[in-house]
Amino acid sequence: MRNTIIITVLLFVAIIGASIYYFANLDGDKKETLRPLTFLPKETFLITTFQNNATTDNIFKDFEIFGALVGRQEFEQWQTLKAKLLRHAAMQPYVNDVDLYVSFHPEKDAITSLFTIPTSARIDTSAIRSFLDNAASTYTITQKDTLEHRIYSLDKGVKDSVFHIVYHEDIFFASFSERILYQVIDKQSPKLGRDQIDYFIDNNSRNSPLSIYFVHEQISQIAEHLMRRKTGDFIELFKNLGGQSAWNLSFKNDALILSGESETAHRKEHYIELFANQHKTSQTLYNYFPQSTASYLSFAISDPDRFRNDLFSWLEQQKELPRLQAQFAEIKRSKDVSFEEDIRPIFGKEFALVEQSNQAQLAFISVADSNQLDAFLSSIATHISDSLYRFDHSNIPFALYGDPLKSFQRPYFLRIANILVLANYESLLSEYQRDWRRVNLLTNTLGFKNSERIQGNEANITCFIRTSTSSSIINNLLKPDFRESFRDKKDFGYQDFYSWSIQIAGNNGHFQSSIYGVYKSKNALGSVADWTYEFDHRPITAPQVFEHSDTSQFILMQEQDHTVHAISPAGSKLWSTVFHGRVVGEAQQLEDRSIVLVTDRNRLYRFDPDGNSLPGFSLGMDNEPTYSPTIGDVGGKPLIFIPAGQKLLVFTLDGKKPESWNHKNLEGKILFDVKVHNDQIFVGTENGHFYQFDAQGNLLKEEIIADSHFNNPIALIRPEQNQYAVYAIDTANVSFTIDFRDELKTYRLEPDGHRSLISFFPNTEDIAHRMVIINQKHVLTKGIQDSSALFDFTFTQEITDRPQYFAEGPNNYLLGIASRRNYLVYLFDEKGSIRDGFPIEALPDFYYGKIDYNSATYLLCVRRDRKLYAFKH
Incomplete structure (x- = not known):
């Protein structure tokens, strides 16, 4: 199939966009003009134009994608020429307030650019040499008279960098290729057609910083120019399409996004025309593509x-219809199965082709009616093994959908949910089945998630290429010179693109089209760290940020050998020390800046920000702690409450056991943390015992919920003014409101399921208002009092870690969720929107917020290389 061959066209489009960077720095308003384009050679691959104003300057100044695509050395050369020529005081009055064009043309083993710069007033040709001598004094300037014109050449003594300029019909034409200038000024040389130019101008957005025009007839020429092999199926789909496209740039510093309109020649024999009278709709099959997908x-x-009627006409044009009708008539006679009435209704509205990194091909087809498939499956296919079948008759996929599935003559297929996966070899489906069961899918990769976020999933046709998995295929397809640029990581950045894609949608006989190049921008979150901190062993706690002094803060973490590290906001080590055991839960900081934590070796620590233990610490405990300590003011005194299995341990800040408190033996293991509010202490256990203690440790009330089991934290809520209650949810997802006065109130939550992870958004008053329910791949946030759903999100992998919360203003928290199986972390705001830049690759347990009093917001996370990364956001 070689879908990946489209990358050659995409790379070319991207290079053109890049080319205008250093010539986009002129002031003035855009005014429409057709005349400069009439001089461009017929073999013009692409044309770009841009607005000459300060807004364009600012947009392109930090658009690093252009540097990655055109080459950093080329940029430097163009910058020099721009500064010396276009910015020169003598030239400014003639080029301000004009449209500038950059077009691209084939050269031997290269693509060369042509700059077209009309002047607002005629320049005396005798003054041009004087101007060049003055503006480009560091260049050797020569001139050549040809075709009644004078071509000036600027040579700086660097090989292949001579810049040629001609002034023709009040327009400057400039290029590194002298041959292109000859084509421009030669009246006998074929030029662009007027209809093509008109379409470009009509669809050129004045609100876009950059517009691109592309003649479809150039697709074959571009592919032939860049490739050393025969074109693949995707290019074949667009060959002889006719017409043209006009795209406008949507600015995003980590993606090249071009969108616009396309018209075709309306040739009925062309397959793409089947979609001209469709309209964009959701595409969902990508959720089933394997992780090894190189392109689809x-x-x-x-x-x-x-579509059926248009496909019928297309099959007639292709002279395929009589053969298919004869074949299906035979099926009707032999099996009494009608293709139109029995077979066609089985299949749905989506189909796709996938090329994997090893160039093996799969096809995917949606099922519209699973009951009808069950009824007729044995009539149209033979059961091979498990859920694997093979069509009994050839050409069924081709008759249903046309040309893209023609190579799947009589394929094997695998049924998964409501889709069929097709392959020409049984072994490919066995391999896919293993990927599906292990959830080794394209949607679980970070690069695809970034691409999906930018390009969306509504279109009629999408071609998608993953750079990482298709690079070897691309290398084999490109000619040597273009392959060298593709591989060059120093001067170019093609390897830093996650993906390229084209999306096409029907539009009343025409098309809407978009191109997306998603880039690993150095400015994007997770690309370039401000600093890293390397551990000797795997970190085992989340980063926590604490106060160090009145002017600074620090980061606290522990690694697998139990060493605790204090790290400065600049990433340097402040101190480290080995603790006895693994830190359980989170550390807590007191008003005097001392830090309290517990370890699984029955130790209670209290130390200052410099790592010095306070008198009496560390101290041993009778039982192993099972969750973070809670520091609460009770009866006017701060106490440390430590859950320890079936015991509640209580200490003063001096490490003593308070006189009025004894360690409490409870019926059942304590559920996570202890709640302290208004001199009362609330504890819940996993077997349904809930306790209320007073400030002196006396048991005020115990509520027992029989025949229920609990495995999630409790929360404090306020069901009525000045009244407080414990809120708990059992493993059957039944909620209980326990106020220790009145009868229990219960409510069944959705979704049901024994595996739900439930937590509560924090609050400055420690009164919960919202909760988060994680049920396998599904995350739902709800209000507690009214059980209203606030937002929900479905992940591609099961979520096994409890969420994290990060303060963002008073009573406003961000929700952090880790997808452990594919090493991705997400950050949601309170409305359920994913924070820009997420997800990113990281292990569970991260930190998001300030790392010093006046610092920017940072993401602190650990990756598989055992380093802590600090990414500014």
């Missing part, structure tokens, strides 16, 4: 009846 070509149909 996905189709979605919005109007099945119109």
